Amino acid sequence: MTETIERPKLRDVVADRLKTFILEGDLKPGDRLPTEAELATRFGVSRPSLREATKSLEFLGIVEARPGRGLTVGSVNMDRVTEYLGFHPAMHDVSAEELIDTRVLIETGVLPHVARRMKQDESLYDKLNAINAELQQARSLARWVKLDIAFHRELICASGLSPLMAFTDVLAVFFRRFRESVKKAEWSGGIESHQRVIDALKAGRVQEADRELRTHIESHRERI
Amino acid sequence: MTETIERPKLRDVVADRLKTFILEGDLKPGDRLPTEAELATRFGVSRPSLREATKSLEFLGIVEARPGRGLTVGSVNMDRVTEYLGFHPAMHDVSAEELIDTRVLIETGVLPHVARRMKQDESLYDKLNAINAELQQARSLARWVKLDIAFHRELICASGLSPLMAFTDVLAVFFRRFRESVKKAEWSGGIESHQRVIDALKAGRVQEADRELRTHIESHRERI
DNA sequence: GATGATTAGATTATCTGACAATCTTACTTT
DNA sequence: AAAGTAAGATTGTCAGATAATCTAATCATC
Numbered sequence: 001m002t003e004t005i006e007r008p009k010l011r012d013v014v015a016d017r018l019k020t021f022i023l024e025g026d027l028k029p030g031d032r033l034p035t036e037a038e039l040a041t042r043f044g045v046s047r048p049s050l051r052e053a054t055k056s057l058e059f060l061g062i063v064e065a066r067p068g069r070g071l072t073v074g075s076v077n078m079d080r081v082t083e084y085l086g087f088h089p090a091m092h093d094v095s096a097e098e099l100i101d102t103r104v105l106i107e108t109g110v111l112p113h114v115a116r117r118m119k120q121d122e123s124l125y126d127k128l129n130a131i132n133a134e135l136q137q138a139r140s141l142a143r144w145v146k147l148d149i150a151f152h153r154e155l156i157c158a159s160g161l162s163p164l165m166a167f168t169d170v171l172a173v174f175f176r177r178f179r180e181s182v183k184k185a186e187w188s189g190g191i192e193s194h195q196r197v198i199d200a201l202k203a204g205r206v207q208e209a210d211r212e213l214r215t216h217i218e219s220h221r222e223r224i
Numbered sequence: 225m226t227e228t229i230e231r232p233k234l235r236d237v238v239a240d241r242l243k244t245f246i247l248e249g250d251l252k253p254g255d256r257l258p259t260e261a262e263l264a265t266r267f268g269v270s271r272p273s274l275r276e277a278t279k280s281l282e283f284l285g286i287v288e289a290r291p292g293r294g295l296t297v298g299s300v301n302m303d304r305v306t307e308y309l310g311f312h313p314a315m316h317d318v319s320a321e322e323l324i325d326t327r328v329l330i331e332t333g334v335l336p337h338v339a340r341r342m343k344q345d346e347s348l349y350d351k352l353n354a355i356n357a358e359l360q361q362a363r364s365l366a367r368w369v370k371l372d373i374a375f376h377r378e379l380i381c382a383s384g385l386s387p388l389m390a391f392t393d394v395l396a397v398f399f400r401r402f403r404e405s406v407k408k409a410e411w412s413g414g415i416e417s418h419q420r421v422i423d424a425l426k427a428g429r430v431q432e433a434d435r436e437l438r439t440h441i442e443s444h445r446e447r448i
Numbered sequence: 449g450a451t452g453a454t455t456a457g458a459t460t461a462t463c464t465g466a467c468a469a470t471c472t473t474a475c476t477t478t
Numbered sequence: 479a480a481a482g483t484a485a486g487a488t489t490g491t492c493a494g495a496t497a498a499t500c501t502a503a504t505c506a507t508c
């Protein structure tokens with residue numbers, strides 16, 4: 001039995017040491033770190049190896065690097081992680097049913113928040129309205145799909161719940177194939193549906209918007 | 225106003241192209257990728273630059289690399305993400321309000337699905353019950369946090385909407401700090417709350433479960 | 449003396465090239 | 479035919495060099 005001992009990758013060791021370095025120094029976002037060269041000699045590795053470690057951390061926003069300035073402790077934003085969420089084990093082989101149900105859940109769940117914020121900010125309605133107006137003039141399927149995604153994205157955005165934004169983008173990738181199966185005749189129905197949703201929201205009739213949006217999204221169910 | 229145009233980092237572009245390469249090729253975990261050298265020439269960058277991109281992705285588990293074998297597709301390693309995002313002081317960037325609202329939205333939105341599936345599958349209730357029973361015997365805060373996360377995760381899982389699972393895992397990382405501020409005296413209240421939720425679900429009283437879960441999650445709001 | 453422009457230094461970004469470590473595969477030998 | 483072996487392929491790591499960019503000090507001008 002040849003125990004294939006997983007030789008610890010150099011950059012993983014470096015990443016871990018850098019983590020403890022930040023922890024033990026009690027460093028806060030914005031604090032400066034030693035330069036790449038100094039860290040490399042301190043950890044006893046070459047600069048490329050050190051860079052592979054720092055770049056991994058930078059990918060998550062844990063550290064930031066700017067030329068001429070050096071390395072600093074960064075601010076984490078979850079966008080980076082959620083952007084690559086499509087590679088989560090749970091995302092493999094997602095059925096169409098699940099996708100539709102998930103979208104209904106999120107988009108209808110967002111409606112009360114949107115309605116509440118709309119009362120204080122007129123521009124939210126205007127934005128959605130503008131997209132829908134453009135949608136009416138769409139001639140190609142590609143443009144229609146693009147604008148339709150933009151509309152629903154803006155709807156989530158209007159809720160102010162930023163974590164959902166990134167997630168929706170992931171979902172959109174998987175959902176695209178359904179949109180592309182939409183026939184031209186069905187466009188107008190979708191646009192009218194959009195309009196009823198945002199008008200109901202503006203008037204504060206959340207339940208009505210909920211019903212309308214639900215049937216709108218679920219109309220995809222027939223096409224599979 | 226000095227327009228600091230963020231010049232897109234080369235490795236970020238490469239990472240993104242690699243992501244779309246995997247997505248468009250519909251590659252599954254375990255599938256082989258081209259070699260580093262080939263990818264480098266294909267993307268028009270040097271090998272070190274390409275490596276900084278692949279190593280960033282490898283850090284998340286999205287790709288795996290082994291000498292002599294090459295690059296293969298992986299899936300997101302949540303433990304790794306938790307380990308490095310969980311410690312970071314900059315987690316406070318995502319507002320607590322948004323996190324709580326998002327969790328309420330998703331977990332309450334899931335309840336009708338859970339109730340429906342529970343009717344056809346008793347084991348869903350049993351699983352949740354088992355976790356809650358363990359929760360009662362938790363002695364350390366660390367164990368309590370772990371089990372509490374497991375409970376809410378299982379709740380989402382019971383809905384059968386796997387896309388939400390992926391998202392919840394990420395959210396859990398950011399929510400951890402709230403759980404860790406829970407006092408021991410409050411454990412029991414949480415456990416009873418869990419129990420009322422799943423009992424209501426089993427009985428098909430979705431609205432009651434909704435109310436209960438909503439106040440349960442929103443109880444975190446006071447602690448900030 | 450204060451202010452603005454310029455320049456020098458520091459630091460990361462990227463590349464070229466090389467060698468070591470390790471796994472896969474095909475070949476050779478029994 | 480099976481097992482051991484060697485060659486090839488691929489990632490891991492390193493050294494060194496140049497470009498791009500930011501910071502800070504210096505200098506000229508008013």
